Amino acid sequence: xxxxxxxxxxxxxxxxxxxxxxxxxxxxxxxxxxxxxxxxxxxxxxxxxxxxxxxxxxxxxxxxxxxxxxxxxxxxxxxxxxxxxxxxxxxxxxxxxxxxxxxxxxxxxxxxxxxxxxxxxxxxxxxxxxxxxxxxxxxxxxxxxxxxxxxxxxxxxxxxxxxxxxxxxxxxxxxxxxxxxxxxxxx
Numbered sequence: 339x340x341x342x343x344x345x346x347x348x349x350x351x352x353x354x355x356x357x358x359x360x361x362x363x364x365x366x367x368x369x370x371x372x373x374x375x376x377x378x379x380x381x382x383x384x385x386x387x388x389x390x391x392x393x394x395x396x397x398x399x400x401x402x403x404x405x406x407x408x409x410x411x412x413x414x415x416x417x418x419x420x421x422x423x424x425x426x427x428x429x430x431x432x433x434x435x436x437x438x439x440x441x442x443x444x445x446x447x448x449x450x451x452x453x454x455x456x457x458x459x460x461x462x463x464x465x466x467x468x469x470x471x472x473x474x475x476x477x478x479x480x481x482x483x484x485x486x487x488x489x490x491x492x493x494x495x496x497x498x499x500x501x502x503x504x505x506x507x508x509x510x511x512x513x514x515x516x517x518x519x520x521x522x523x524x525x
């Protein structure tokens with residue numbers, strides 16, 4: 339058993355691994371998020387940002403109909419915003435690509451694009467622009483910059499695996515010591 343384990347691992351290796359893991363926070367990838375709003379005049383506003391809070395500047399945006407036909411394409415501005423018109427309420431799929439594998443897809447249902455019922459009897463008599471006049475944009479998706487459960491569970495799993503690795507190193511050393519003591523008693 340003594341020859342199978344190879345060279346004894348220095349305590350500096352686990353310390354170096356731990357230091358590398360602790361310093362890796364600056365190189366973490368960030369998630370691309372997006373939100374859609376219905377605006378007056380049959381328009382939709384897409385806002386896109388990274389989990390760090392920075393706007394997804396000049397990200398490529400493509401809007402598809404339910405039959406995968408391209409409705410419109412463009413890119414976000416300096417604030418991560420892209421606005422596009424729609425002619426009728428229909429299901430849409432919005433794909434935002436910010437490069438380096440950052441991609442987000444939003445699905446907008448036709449019912450989300452139907453104008454809200456007017457709040458007073460006088461408000462519903464005019465054009466769609468008048469129906470929306472003075473109202474805040476309606477959010478179709480919630481802006482969430484918190485850590486998703488998947489990321490938290492992945493981190494916990496990684497820490498548990500690291501702990502198991504360190505325990506296996508400790509057990510290997512103890513087995514080597516016991517093996518050496520056994521060899522000395524036999525000699």
